[in-house]
Amino acid sequence: MKLRVYIDTSVIGGCLDEEFAQDSRYVLEMANRGGMVLLVSDLLGRELDNAPPDVRAILAQLSADAVERVYMSEESEDLLTKYLDAHVVGVQQTNDAHHVALASIARADVVLSWNFRHIVHLDKIHMFNAVNLCEGYPMMEIRSPREFV
Numbered sequence: 001m002k003l004r005v006y007i008d009t010s011v012i013g014g015c016l017d018e019e020f021a022q023d024s025r026y027v028l029e030m031a032n033r034g035g036m037v038l039l040v041s042d043l044l045g046r047e048l049d050n051a052p053p054d055v056r057a058i059l060a061q062l063s064a065d066a067v068e069r070v071y072m073s074e075e076s077e078d079l080l081t082k083y084l085d086a087h088v089v090g091v092q093q094t095n096d097a098h099h100v101a102l103a104s105i106a107r108a109d110v111v112l113s114w115n116f117r118h119i120v121h122l123d124k125i126h127m128f129n130a131v132n133l134c135e136g137y138p139m140m141e142i143r144s145p146r147e148f149v
Contacts, residue, residue: 003110004068006039006103009047010114011145015058020114023145027112028058031066038062041070041102043095070106072098079104082135088127093118100128103140110141112148120144
């Protein structure tokens with residue numbers, strides 16, 4: 001069974017960042033070679049709507065077999081609210097928490113992000129997982145692409 005890997009917008013943008021490009025690109029290449037399936041949310045798509053064209057083009061380079069689409073829903077909004085109520089992140093980071101909610105609901109094997117302040121941060125990971133357990137969702141593995149590859 002292939003790993004189901006949720007990526008947030010920072011992984012896509014990381015493809016064009018000197019510090020993160022190698023690892024971000026490797027994740028996408030692994031998916032295109034069939035080594036895993038990337039969970040791509042409509043939230044990621046909305047965030048990319050405001051990105052430069054060269055960043056938006058990266059997502060289009062993924063093969064259809066490499067991607068599983070996941071969608072915001074009432075369930076994801078409810079879990080997001082639980083994260084906010086638990087002060088995992090502030091309201092300014094609503095999208096960051098929504099990415100974790102979408103991954104949790106989709107039962108992703110891992111969440112990949114370069115967001116070290118609000119997602120890939122040990123205290124935040126513990127808090128996301130505490131809420132998940134209280135709400136009946138699995139604990140999430142949350143890592144940077146560098147830790148994953």
